[in-house]
Every structure is written in structure tokens, then in C-alpha cells.
Amino acid sequence: MNHRPVRIGPRAAVALLLVTLIGIAAFGWPLLADGQSGLAHSRDAPWLFAGLLPLLVAVVVATIADQGMDAKAVAMLGVLAAVGAALRPLGAGTAGLEPMFFLMVLSGRVLGPGFGFVLGSVTMFASALLTGGVGPWMPFQMLAMGWFSLGAGLLPGTQGLRGRAELLMLAAYGFVGSFAYGTVMNLQGWVLLQGMGQGVSFHPGDAVAANLARFAAYCAATSLGWDLGRAVLTVVLTLAVGGPLLRALRRVVRKAAFEAPVFFGSG
Numbered sequence: 001m002n003h004r005p006v007r008i009g010p011r012a013a014v015a016l017l018l019v020t021l022i023g024i025a026a027f028g029w030p031l032l033a034d035g036q037s038g039l040a041h042s043r044d045a046p047w048l049f050a051g052l053l054p055l056l057v058a059v060v061v062a063t064i065a066d067q068g069m070d071a072k073a074v075a076m077l078g079v080l081a082a083v084g085a086a087l088r089p090l091g092a093g094t095a096g097l098e099p100m101f102f103l104m105v106l107s108g109r110v111l112g113p114g115f116g117f118v119l120g121s122v123t124m125f126a127s128a129l130l131t132g133g134v135g136p137w138m139p140f141q142m143l144a145m146g147w148f149s150l151g152a153g154l155l156p157g158t159q160g161l162r163g164r165a166e167l168l169m170l171a172a173y174g175f176v177g178s179f180a181y182g183t184v185m186n187l188q189g190w191v192l193l194q195g196m197g198q199g200v201s202f203h204p205g206d207a208v209a210a211n212l213a214r215f216a217a218y219c220a221a222t223s224l225g226w227d228l229g230r231a232v233l234t235v236v237l238t239l240a241v242g243g244p245l246l247r248a249l250r251r252v253v254r255k256a257a258f259e260a261p262v263f264f265g266s267g
Helices: 010-032 052-065 071-091 100-131 138-153 164-190 208-222 224-256
Strands: none
Touching: 010 052, 010 100, 010 138, 010 164, 010 208, 071 100, 100 138, 100 164, 100 224, 138 164, 164 208, 164 224, 208 224
């Protein structure tokens, strides 16, 4: 039986859908904004979407309200988030090496998409506090990491796929997902960095296709190596230690029996 400490109940699903739609708008709205719009070129634009933070918290609250998290699940969330937050500074600033990504892949796979999204968001929040990385970009990082971990929980073959084949699938997801994370975070910062050159700058009011072509050039010129380092490290760690960690996580989930009903005796 596959136990998951966080299931996506009705309220959690609504909150997750809402924060995802708002997040997509937050990342992509400047591409559709008129050239005269302050949103399209203001350095204060990210603050307009600081509301993402309370919405992300609302997802956590909604999962608890749906009775998807008990005390044991909250404890596991705290432990994994603390480990992930501690892993992030080990590689931050060094060729994009961020070992926390492989832990998010494995945790999302074992514990499900609901837990994965909450874990990714909470871990990024904790690591920002730990490293002093709090700023208008933080809600975007929390959302992007939540998506990354949620995606691992949505991978197929949860019941039957095990062993080397599962590790290869997780490694492939980690590779692609690491680039996807870097790309969406590039989009958040790129719209604020104008005047870098006609070939890579964001031009408010230009056609979406033209701006996306410049964005692709910007990613290739500025972050391709960084994203590649993150992706390769995620693959290496997943293949090297993923097997034992998957077994350990599944053993903890099985013994904790998160979804087992609790009965209180009369005496």
C-alpha cells in the first residue's frame, strides 16, 4: 500500500490551482504588458506579486484543513525542509551546483505531489532565511521549487516501477526540471534587466515572439552553464544515492502510517 502524508483535498486543490494561475501571470504578465505600463519595466514590479507568499502559505493551511497532514507528516515536512535548506548553501554560488534539487525529486516521488509542492515551497523559504536571500524574488523561487517537487510526485509508475528504471526516470526528470526551474526564474529577472543589448534585452511592448527569441538568447548567454551544473549534479546524486534514500523514505512512510485512523480508548 502506498501511503502519502499529504493528499490533495478539495480546498488544497483549489488553493494550489489559484496560486499556480497567479504564479503564471506573475512570471509572464510583463511579456503581454503595454510598453507604457509601469509593470513592464519597473524595478518595483515584483513587489506587486508579493501576494504570492500568503497564497503559498494558504496552500499549506488548506492541506492541513483537508486533514491531509497530521503531526507525523508535519514533523517529516520540518525535517526534510531543514535538510534541504542546509544542502542549498553547500553549492550556492559555485557553477549552479545545488544539491537540494535531488532531495526534492526523491521526496516528491515518495510522498506525493501535495507534499512535494508544500515541501519545495517551505524548503526554499527556509533556505532564503538561512542564506539571507530574502527579497522580492523569494515568492517566485518558492513557487518554482514547489512546481519542481510537485512534478516529481506526478511521475508515472508509482506502484510498480522500482530499481534502476525508476532511478533513471527520476534522474531524467531532475535533469529536465533543473533547466525548467532555471528558465522560469530567468524570466522573472530578465524583464527587469533592460539595456543589455538588442539581441538579449527585454523590450516592453514588443511582440511576444520577438521577446521570447531574445529571452532564449539571454538564457543561452547567461545561465546555460549554471543550469547545466545544477542538472548534472542532480543526475549524479540521484543515481549515486537515490536508491538507498528512496528505500529509507518509503520505510519511514510505511512505519509512520500517516493515513491510518487514530482511535482513543476510554481507559
